[in-house]
Amino acid sequence: MATVRTPAARTPAARTPDARTSAARTSAALRRRRAATAGFHLSAGALALLWLLPIALVLVTSLRTFDDIAAHGLGSWPRSFTLGNFSQAWSDGGQQRALINSLLVTVPCVLVTLALSAMAAFALSRYEIPLRRSLLLLMLGGNLLPPQILLIPVSKLSELMGVYDTLPALIGVQIGFGVGFYVFVLHGFMRAIPPEIQQAAVVDGAGPWQVFWRIILPLARPALAALSALSFTWIFNDLLWAITVLRSDTKMPITAALIGLQGQYVSMWNVIAAGSVIAAAPTVAVFLRFQRHFVAGLNLGAVK
Numbered sequence: 001m002a003t004v005r006t007p008a009a010r011t012p013a014a015r016t017p018d019a020r021t022s023a024a025r026t027s028a029a030l031r032r033r034r035a036a037t038a039g040f041h042l043s044a045g046a047l048a049l050l051w052l053l054p055i056a057l058v059l060v061t062s063l064r065t066f067d068d069i070a071a072h073g074l075g076s077w078p079r080s081f082t083l084g085n086f087s088q089a090w091s092d093g094g095q096q097r098a099l100i101n102s103l104l105v106t107v108p109c110v111l112v113t114l115a116l117s118a119m120a121a122f123a124l125s126r127y128e129i130p131l132r133r134s135l136l137l138l139m140l141g142g143n144l145l146p147p148q149i150l151l152i153p154v155s156k157l158s159e160l161m162g163v164y165d166t167l168p169a170l171i172g173v174q175i176g177f178g179v180g181f182y183v184f185v186l187h188g189f190m191r192a193i194p195p196e197i198q199q200a201a202v203v204d205g206a207g208p209w210q211v212f213w214r215i216i217l218p219l220a221r222p223a224l225a226a227l228s229a230l231s232f233t234w235i236f237n238d239l240l241w242a243i244t245v246l247r248s249d250t251k252m253p254i255t256a257a258l259i260g261l262q263g264q265y266v267s268m269w270n271v272i273a274a275g276s277v278i279a280a281a282p283t284v285a286v287f288l289r290f291q292r293h294f295v296a297g298l299n300l301g302a303v304k
Contacts (some may be wrong), residue, residue: 004129062273097255106236109174121186139180165247189223229290254279
């Protein structure tokens, strides 16, 4: 009678030395990767905390009373809070008038500068214009000049033109010094748009203005949004050109008004901190509003 052999019970195969070495290396690499990730997050968190600490100090100081700061010191733990500092800086410190002046300068500058820059970048990037590279280099070279060497010429020129100590003079200066950089940025973005899109529109009977308004401008919306946030921040926070072409206190923007606020309330750090918060609020609001477009514009620009 034939003997039926049953298969032997299967047992896990013993690991070879090479397999154990490979597993040990993989485990060590995984531990090193986790340690590097943890170190990166700890370092980034420490840097973020270090960066946010002065901002938190200003916010807390703007809410403290003067008696609390005078009795316990500026760096002490707050013991009382009030919103009267903002009211004092807003009305008595002239922040309301200064904020209106800043908006009267910033909003037209952003709109006019981006409109002119978009049209110039469209023409230089989509059409064969003579000396277009020279024009781009000239615009870029104007932004490489230190603004300090142009303070006296700009001041004298505004006096000769009869616009010194007026908000239109400040608007003109901001537009003139901003167009070159924005044209350079938008030119690189619009140049990366496939020419077949424009050719298809021309075949359908679209003119240059229709191509710019209906095709190129919507495609350049991320770049325009990013530049809008940047230009609003730069112009709103500018101090140099404001004190160069303006003289009257009633026409100064918010940045120059902060200097006057510090001179008016020398030792009242709570009022000065409240004025700083008021001055920073519009730029923070604009950045938060355009944050998604801003990041998208930077990523698209990096890829292209």
